[in-house]
Amino acid sequence: MIHSSLTQMGAALRAKKISSVELTQTYLERIAQLNPTLNAFITLRPETSLEQARAADERLAAGSAEALTGIPIAQKDIFCAQGWLTTCGSKMLHNFVSPYDAHVISQFNKAGAINLGKTNMDEFAMGSSNETSHYGPVKNPWDTARVPGGSSGGTAAAVAARLCAAATGTDTGGSIRQPAALCGISGLKPTYGVVSRYGMIAFASSLDQAGPMGRNAEDLALLLNTMAGFDERDSTSLQRDKEDYTRDLNKPLTGLRIGLPKEFFADGMGSDVAKAIDAAIGEYKKLGATVVDISLPNSKLSVPVYYVLAPAEASSNLSRFDGVRYGYRAPDYTDLADMYEKSRAQGFGAEVKRRIMIGTYVLSHGYYDAYYLQAQKIRRLIAQDFTEAYKQCDVIMGPTSPSTAFKLGEKGDDPVQMYLSDIYTIAVNLAGLPGMSIPCGFGANDMPVGLQIIGNYFDEARMLNVAHQFQQATDWHSRAPQL
């Protein structure tokens, strides 16, 4: 059952072939067995999960079940969930038991899904390897000497290792897509504003977006049906009609125009990744798609622009952690300023402090125009490149990450090297576009390679169709690591 799709699981639950309690128990046992090695979860509350499962079984028996009722879903530890420790991977929130539910959490609760546990992540979602978590790094299930990617690395590892049926992630610069690629699973970052950010701990508010991570595109469509929708508690939530993201899954791809940005296929991509991506494009041609060469001339600037804008927003968002209302407070201090400074110095890890400092600097007097405003202007140029490109194509494809999963500690001392691992994903966040990653083969050391699919604004249903058709013709998405 743990290798089944959500559709199959839902059908089995509704047909009473298995109960939600049995299914939840199966995953909890698997977590107990494998999590000590993988470190994919920060918090588990088996009794709470089983209590939800019993309620789901009653709903299933009453015949009022929905698509996800009774299905165990893991939640990235960035989402506040009432009664659950919600750490965001930080010592700063080591004791924060959330008094309320994030919108995403309440949507899953309403659907009758089971909260199986809170997944490990880079501290405050700042990182590409999961090594910045205060709770220790997550290991990649395909090779435990390697990173799972980040920041949604715990989620990606949990899905890949079949420790949950599916899970949630968030993506500010690639944090859903890059770990999905490195762990050989599917993940989707929706158009900015499609999923409410209410109760999702903020990193860079103009870029942050929650999305589903799972084993295949069909599962992602079901999850997005639950996660997406207007929420008045998020001022950037978009007022749009409810969509059924499964509606186009089975459409043929005949006539689909795939844009290949020359900048994504230039220097920097590993030859093993290039080979898998080329093969995937070949498969799409067999499915009836045509290929168009496009250019995103300003995309090369996305890393520098991102490392001005995201830290600037983060330095402002993280000013709320002051040791007064919640979270960590230093044990010894002399006065109020000393309490702030010591609580923040002891509560935040090195990468978070680095980004707060970058952000504070670029927003400070005398530097604002040269850094922050200049970055916002280039952000528009980057977004306009996509608008131009979509005049010639329906979707854009390329690699998700320049390499397969690297070794733990390999990029530890050099933040710039780590930042460059998000080179293909960041532009999508800056433009606010939807992007996804699906498994498309294996590269060096038999590690998974991800194909990135970038859609036009609100084109999630088409992207899911494009991914699903590929997954009907290939079986990369159903490969599982030996554990």
Add this chain to the structure above:
Amino acid sequence: MPLSLADVEKVARLARLAMNDQELQAAQAQLSNIFGLIAEMQAVDTKGIEPMSHAQDVAQRLREDKVTESNQREAFQAVAPQVENGLYLVPQVIE
């Protein structure tokens, strides 16, 4: 662009992050490298380009000016480091 140690000290103070000399020096080297990466931006001609502050060009939604939150003081203060009689406690700031 290399940052001076004084720059880093000032930023740490503005960001309310206590740092010792060793940490300041390490931060100076790492931040200088990062600003080296960011410097690429400066050569781009952005004359006449409107800054893009948000992913969607939509106007801020307005709502009626009425109370929508319920009083949850006890729940919120349960996670505070130090409270007394419904008040958050901090070191004395007024003599």
